[in-house]
Amino acid sequence: GAGVSQTPSNKVTEKGKYVELRCDPISGHTALYWYRQSLGQGPEFLIYFQGTGAADDSGLPNDRFFAVRPEGSVSTLKIQRTERGDSAVYLCASSLRQYETQYFGPGTRLLVL
């Protein structure tokens, strides 16, 4: 079956701009997660959705970052007033339920110039 998909695969933007990153989880998976991987580091947790609600957004670095999952399937990570330090690979993962194995998408590579 289809895995987790993320669009765009690459995004180049200028400092101060707004970007949206999209994640399509595996069909039927109720739990969805966003992670950020900076160069030379492992993925770091950003936010977790159970259904439509953000059950834990403690990993979001500041209020420029926001994520939604309005219908409990597709999720969008939104970054306002981008900064060069936001450059990273943004990974999305989904699992059938909480505590189940997380399956990752290929990531969106964001470069802020």
Place this chain on the structure above:
Amino acid sequence: DQQVKQNSPSLSVQEGRISILNCDYTNSMFDYFLWYKKYPAEGPTFLISISSIKDKNEDGRFTVFLNKSAKHLSLHIVPSQPGDSAVYFCAASGHSGGSNYKLTFGKGTLLTVNP
């Protein structure tokens, strides 16, 4: 403060030999551990996991060993194959029964298996 540490950035082994990847953790609340494999331009792929109630879990060529007293785990790949060449991430979570929603990852170890 890194709670999950993979102190070897890279490892090179010959095809057919054993690969041993190591991981240390500092948070005693962690009770579930996973290994993910990552190829370039792809997302991490789940490989194998172990709960803290066990000290060993085996799946084909892959075995994970857990030493709770030392807060150390290792992944053994036997025999190693060139297709195993990838970055391996160790990850941990703080709830038993499965993969918790908040995984804490190490920095990864690049494994190269030479033909």
